[in-house]
Amino acid sequence: MGTILATRGLTKNFGGLSAVSDFDLSVEQGEIRAIIGPNGAGKTTLFNCMTGFYRPDAGKVLFKGVDITGLPPHRISKMNISRTFQLTNIFLRSTVYENIRVARQSRMKGFGLFSTSVPAYEEEAANILRKIGLYDRKDELACNLSHGEQRHLEIGIALATSPELLMLDEPTAGMNPTEVKETVNTIREVAKTLGVTVLLIEHDMRVVMDISDMITVMHLGKKIAEGKPEEVRKNAEVVRVYFGG
Amino acid sequence: MLEYVLRVILPSFFDGLILGASFGLVALGLSIIFGITGVINFSHGDLFMLGSYIGLTLLWSILPNFWISIIVAALVLGAIGIMIERLICRPLYGKAPLLIFVATFGLALFLREAAKLIWSPNPISVDAPLIGHMSFGVFYYPIYRLAILIIFSIVYASVWFFFNKTKYGAIVRAATENSQMLACLGVNVSRVRMFTFSLASALAAVGGMIMLPIASLSPEAGALVILWCFYIIVLGGMGSIGGTVLAAFVIGEIFTLGSVWLEPREMEILGFLILITVLIVRPRGFFGKPLLLE
């Protein structure tokens, strides 16, 4: 077990606003780490800096000791880092099956101009669909799924590329309690059975307390607390930031 | 050396300013329309052409002088702009931009061919309302063109003043950034759009009329102008008004100064090379919004 993901002094400014400020993070392999903080704390910006969506203004991002700062998203994905987005980002006009299959296909060597689709991918796509519970909806167009199902599908897409690190941005947003429970189980199972490290941004505190091994708290771009769930829960600064007063 | 500059380069430089200013007005209008409605009006060049023809026709029939014709043409085109916005653009807002592009292309085709029928396909030349030249040593330059430089300065200054110093101008500028928010603030966005289209069309007409005595007019002028405008937009950056105007002047100068030494074919190639270079080195253009992952 070692540090799989680390940031050092990560900074991102927009105009005069400092969205992420001198941020240090260190996530162990196999961990489930939650990033929490009030709205506008910079959590998604942090994700965007780590996954190549933004180029940070300062600082480094290290994955398994390798500097990945500023690499384009497709290179980062190829290093087996997957992410989901705050606003569900899937292929709406394709079927559920095709969503997963095309994600899996990205690992194919070459461009596949004159080759056929690899049957192994189709098998694997089916497996993932079963794991996220959408196998029986596989021929449905993604736009016809419920919101919760779409977010599940996005997790499936993220899993399709066999990630070592899974970054989930508010995976349970907009879900009903049953769906939340399913998502939590899926995340836990993926982390424990597949050994995937999970980094998630989450607002639902019950989910956070339930599932996380460690929590990092962000506020106005800075880290204000970090530790096991019980410690963080009692941290006065965290309480103040969330509830004021 | 100084003699060469005064005799050859300075007049070309001024011509470049005139060309840049003229196309700049059209490109400016195009840019503003795009900023507020998201529509690229393929027919904007033909509005330039139409404004010229209408102004000219009025001048030859009922209007007393050239300058009044410019104003009247601007007003007429302003009205036409409103019609176009209401009849063609409004039903298409929110639909795929490509469709609106093609629709305005159809309109451009219609206007161009209609102009060929109503007037003639042959080029027309018009005498300048101010005759005579001014000379300063070897520097020899038509008075009309000097007058135009002054007029364009006034026009551009007015436009700048409108956008930066008036309340309605601020509203229009805000609409190019975020029209939804503006609607929430109680602004009648639909009216802003109409006004914008109208203003842009009027400016195109002004640009067209002023250029009449300098270049011959034909129905094909619109196609030429819109091409220049596209070139300007690519160079200046889509959605940036300042970039558009700057690019217009830069292109105007490159063209006129380049024509002193280069043949048309070489100009074309030079133009293309500049285009490619800018797009590779700075894909966003002079002042455009940054691309993803830049």
Place this chain on the structure above:
Amino acid sequence: MGEISKLLSLPRVFSYLVPIAAALGVPYLMPTYYVSLLADAFALALVAMGVNLMLAYAELPSFGHAAFYGVAAYVVAMAFMWLKMPVWACFVLAVIVSLGLGLAIGSFSIKRRGIYFAIITLVSGEVIHRIFWYTRAVGGSDGMSFPRWFELRPGYYFVLALVLVACLLFLVIGSSPFGKALRAIGENEVRARFVGYNVELYKRIAFVLSSIFPALGGAFIAGYRGFVNPYLASVHISSEAVIATLIGGSGTLIGPILGSIFLVFLMDIVSSYWVGYLTIIGMAIVLVILFMPQGTIPLTRALVSPRLRKSKVKL
């Protein structure tokens, strides 16, 4: 090739054979004037197919695809007249040069999407057009003439064969993993990036591939007419290709072909009645967009073959 085999099932094959048979029979059924017109339409259809590949899959509308059409035509003329190359070699050379041009233009156009891409490709196409216009060595605005390669009827069959080959190529590209990835990119570029696709590279390759189709058309039209001029690379032809694709319905295989036939024949018929016919065409374009933005093919589809709608490769 599972997709291909699905498309070769019996009822599908029948639905292709009918139009192909009709096309084969045209020279025996119609006057020579219309045969020649149909050949022109097929040449335009090839340009439209190139446009369609970029538009339907990658959501990139190219308004400069006639650049490849024109360049291929001029390459053919120059290779045939000056280098005395045999016909087949001229064709191959034309395609190769077009691919090169596709690489060049694609390298900077691909960085932008949507209308901006349309404008950049339009400007690029027009630059090519004007370079031909001002270059005396290739005839300037008058263009160049040379002995025709085909008589009317063999020429018609040749372009028909080209169109069929192009259809096959389009199908192969579209149903391949590459095609599927391209469609995903067109659908949701951000998601495609974050799943590991090098979006720029895919778009570039697609653009280069899409230049093959108009190149075939341009090489043909040069040999068919025995004449090339700058107009072949102009925005008029590029726009006709886009409009034909939209009328016929982008996202389908035969859409561009039907749209081209419709457009070419419409323009020919209307032009014989009135010299001002283009005003009508212009108005018609506006009206079609306003009232039928999906193009006319959904109508014909619903009437003729509803079962084709389910195909993933969208015939």
